[in-house]
Amino acid sequence: MADVALVGFPNVGKSTLISVISAAKPKIADYPFTTLEPNLGVVRYNETEFVVADIPGLIEGASEGRGLGHRFLKHIERARALLVMVDLAAIDSVDPYEQQRVLLHELAAYQPELLDRPRLVVGTKSDSAVHDWEGEQISAITNQGVRELVGRLATMVHDARRAEPDTEGMVIIRPHADGAKVERLGDHEFRLVGRQVERIVALNDVTTPEALSYIDHQLKRIGVPRLLTRAGASIGDVVRIAGFSFEYREDS
């Protein structure tokens, strides 16, 4: 799970943006559906650190399953805040206002509450814009507006985190022999605490698939899946460890 999900049509520059604001190095290309799986990147702005997810492009009809829509929408649903990106340079494509309308429509059709999620909307490729756009603009090529955008995202994430229910006094479900324990934060949200599990996450980069699969392996080795299952977690639930959020997944 991420703090900010990048939401936009294919080819609007989502992967390019995450490559500019974080250490993530996703594939970037001048055709739609370059990104087939979400990429995560850690962004730092002053004292705030947040995780951005570059989600594969959404198309009209995504909420009805077009273009692997449901899978992508599920990732968007897990984010604290949304960055809606519209392409200002798409020559033969729909204009940015229409892109925005379609994207918000698909989000709402999938889950109406998604429209209540904190969000920013930004026009991309301002260096070669061919469409009028009154809102914020960025260029990942000239960097125009990028730092300001990151600052606004940091504030949005900070506020969203603060608005989350106070987790004091939560029920501790099961202590574990090695000191790892599971705390239930919500219906589908758990936190793992304990020196061993926190170290596994803290010592690894959570931005590369290799490191994530290593973390997964280590957590399995110390019996974390069993612990989570006993605590009532099910596939798709969010599991927090050391300030990062993960999705509880089926064994692959």
Ligand SMILES: Nc1nc2c(ncn2[C@@H]2O[C@H](COP(=O)(O)OP(=O)(O)OP(=O)(O)O)[C@@H](O)[C@H]2O)c(=O)[nH]1
């Ligand atoms: N001129 C210009 N081109 C850009 C900018 N940002 C991205 N591009 C180009 O737009 C194309 C698509 O960029 P990507 O980052 O792969 O787009 P995406 O949104 O991740 O696309 P999908 O993964 O297919 O959804 C690439 O050719 C980029 O070089 C920008 O700010 N200005």
Ligand SMILES: [Mg+2]
């Ligand atoms: Mg991409």
